[in-house]
Amino acid sequence: MEPSKIVARYRNxxxxxGTTQNFFPNKPVFHVKRLGGTGPGDVVEVNVEDLKAVFFVxxxxxxxRHIERKKLSPGERAQGRLMEVxxxxxxxxxxxxxxxxxxxxxxxxxxxxPSANNARVFILSSxxxxxxxx
Numbered sequence: 001m002e003p004s005k006i007v008a009r010y011r012n013x014x015x016x017x018g019t020t021q022n023f024f025p026n027k028p029v030f031h032v033k034r035l036g037g038t039g040p041g042d043v044v045e046v047n048v049e050d051l052k053a054v055f056f057v058x059x060x061x062x063x064x065r066h067i068e069r070k071k072l073s074p075g076e077r078a079q080g081r082l083m084e085v086x087x088x089x090x091x092x093x094x095x096x097x098x099x100x101x102x103x104x105x106x107x108x109x110x111x112x113x114p115s116a117n118n119a120r121v122f123i124l125s126s127x128x129x130x131x132x133x134x
Contacts, residue, residue, distance in 0.1 A: 007055040008032060008046050011088075011127060016044060017060055025106060025122060035060055048105065052087060052127040055118050062117035069113035070094040078112065082134040085109060087127050095121070100131065 003019035010016075016032050023030040028049065034042045071094070072078060080096035087093075095109040106124045 003033070005057050005060065006032065007057055007060075009052045009055065010050055011052045013089075016046065018042075018044075023054060023122075025104075025108070048124070049126070051124050052089065053124060054122040056120045056122075058117050058119055066115065066117070068111065068116050072112055076112075080110065082112070083109070084132055084134055085123060085128055086130040087123070088129045089127075090129075093121060093123065094134070102128070102131065 001021050003021050004023065006018065006020050006023065008016045017035040018032040018037065019035075020030055020032050028047065030046055030048070032044050032046055034044060037043070070084075070092075072082070078096045080098040081100070082096055083094070083100060085093045085095075093109055093111070095111045097107055097109050100107045102125050104125060106122050109121045109123055111118050111121070
């Protein structure tokens with residue numbers, strides 16, 4: 001399995017950047033090899049319940065000037081159900097999902113902007129203030 005580039009964002013704002021090969025939505029922990037790490041001490045265990053979200057990124061730098069598109073282009077069709085998610089820290093995500101259930105620990109959201117740095121985001125249900133289908 002190819003390692004996934006991720007940014008794990010904790011509810012307290014702290015982040016861990018690196019790669020993982022053992023993130024599963026139904027598992028309570030996973031491991032991250034920190035970005036730039038070369039030794040065994042650079043692998044950290046992450047408790048999912050402490051997180052806001054796990055961002056599966058295309059690269060670690062991104063483009064800070066990029067403004068992510070939050071609406072479908074005319075004629076564009078969504079794969080899955082289009083939804084808007086507002087987190088408790090007021091960050092808003094717009095994307096598609098096929099598995100939203102607020103009773104589950106979390107769900108994947110796929111940004112509608114193909115040029116976004118996030119390929120997908122696993123959002124913890126405990127971090128959601130409001131979610132609505134569009």
